[in-house]
Amino acid sequence: xxxxxxxxxxxxxxxxxxxxxxxxxxxxxxxxxxxxxxxxxxxxxxxxxxxxxxxxxxxxxxxxxxxxxxxxxxxxxxxxxxxxxxxxxxxxxxxxxxxxxxxxxxxxxxxxxxxxxxxxxxxxxxxxxxxxxxxxxxxxxxxxxxxxxx
Amino acid sequence: xxxxxxxxxxxxxxxxxxxxxxxxxxxxxxxxxxxxxxxxxxxxxxxxxxxxxxxxxxxxxxxxxxxxxxxxxxxxxxxxxxxxxxxxxxxxxxxxxxxxxxxxxxxxxxxxxxxxxxxxxxxxxxxxxxxxxxxxxxxxxxxxxxxxxxxxxxxxxxxxxxxxxxxxxxxxxxxxxxxxxxxxxxxxxxxxxxxxxxxxxxxxxxxxxxxxxxxx
Numbered sequence: 001x002x003x004x005x006x007x008x009x010x011x012x013x014x015x016x017x018x019x020x021x022x023x024x025x026x027x028x029x030x031x032x033x034x035x036x037x038x039x040x041x042x043x044x045x046x047x048x049x050x051x052x053x054x055x056x057x058x059x060x061x062x063x064x065x066x067x068x069x070x071x072x073x074x075x076x077x078x079x080x081x082x083x084x085x086x087x088x089x090x091x092x093x094x095x096x097x098x099x100x101x102x103x104x105x106x107x108x109x110x111x112x113x114x115x116x117x118x119x120x121x122x123x124x125x126x127x128x129x130x131x132x133x134x135x136x137x138x139x140x141x142x143x144x145x146x147x148x149x150x
Numbered sequence: 151x152x153x154x155x156x157x158x159x160x161x162x163x164x165x166x167x168x169x170x171x172x173x174x175x176x177x178x179x180x181x182x183x184x185x186x187x188x189x190x191x192x193x194x195x196x197x198x199x200x201x202x203x204x205x206x207x208x209x210x211x212x213x214x215x216x217x218x219x220x221x222x223x224x225x226x227x228x229x230x231x232x233x234x235x236x237x238x239x240x241x242x243x244x245x246x247x248x249x250x251x252x253x254x255x256x257x258x259x260x261x262x263x264x265x266x267x268x269x270x271x272x273x274x275x276x277x278x279x280x281x282x283x284x285x286x287x288x289x290x291x292x293x294x295x296x297x298x299x300x301x302x303x304x305x306x307x308x309x310x311x312x313x314x315x316x317x318x319x320x321x322x323x324x325x326x327x328x329x330x331x332x333x334x335x336x337x338x339x340x341x342x343x344x345x346x347x348x349x350x351x352x353x354x355x356x357x358x359x360x361x362x363x364x365x366x
Binding site for chain 1: 177181184189192196204218229232236239349353356
């Protein structure tokens with residue numbers, strides 16, 4: 001008699017459901033990105049940021065489904081591989097926190113230190129009078145002309 | 151005339167006690183390798199998110215120059231190839247060599263489609279001169295940091311494309327193995343481990359796609 005491995009047995013129905021869910025979630029991400037949430041008369045929350053968070057939230061759900069079913073973490077018996085996988089994200093979170101803190105608070109104690117980052121750009125701006133603090137949030141991009149209309 | 155090779159049952163190498171130990175060892179090794187991959191891509195993606203946080207205007211302008219349709223098409227191709235790769239493992243467990251090869255070929259085809267679409271996207275960027283750093287020659291941008299978006303775009307998608315190519319190489323290897331070794335419920339290790347790697351390629355794209363094409 002053939003010996004059974006500890007690995008899980010693949011199931012067509014489960015795989016099909018996973019595939020369809022991933023396609024639906026991907027379509028959902030695209031639809032949310034197209035929603036004109038910013039035009040809603042709500043001011044107590046930044047809807048542009050909220051939209052980004054919803055899209056990345058859907059992305060995290062898709063990653064969890066892929067890791068759980070296609071990579072088989074849901075069926076792991078020893079949980080060692082799950083520990084390796086999730087431990088990675090703990091280290092990544094630590095890394096992200098330190099990088100964010102550096103970028104955000106660099107120069108707070110020693111202002112000369114901030115100048116060590118070279119933000120010089122090779123981009124020739126369309127509007128010469130535009131400063132580095134140029135706010136293009138009210139401009140509309142004309143896809144046919146490939147230019148911004150103020 | 152070339153002789154037809156009849157696939158044989160997999161023999162457990164002498165340094166393993168049994169198939170179970172062999173499978174678990176290989177899988178553990180693959181997971182540790184994937185862990186190193188996640189750390190590498192993770193650092194790159196954290197960099198991308200920091201750029202998005204620091205220069206939201208550059209990301210918004212850069213995103214307007216990407217083709218969302220092509221990005222969505224590539225997402226479809228990668229998700230479908232991940233599905234067909236899992237189906238190859240399913241039929242490997244059912245000892246159906248013909249279907250294993252069929253689904254491996256399909257996975258390979260969808261991966262190739264992904265590369266073709268990516269080639270079209272890259273050619274448009276080369277044409278417009280939206281290239282990283284000193285190679286930048288595009289005009290008509292209002293945000294002075296727009297080049298940072300495209301620098302990240304090429305670094306991230308370029309590294310991902312390298313991984314797609316490696317994944318395609320693994321699929322070809324599985325096809326070659328399927329000519330020599332008969333897959334059974336007890337032995338589908340090459341397909342399962344290649345499938346793990348391919349799922350990671352999917353995972354990376356599932357972060358890259360929204361970060362580059364949707365958010366900003």
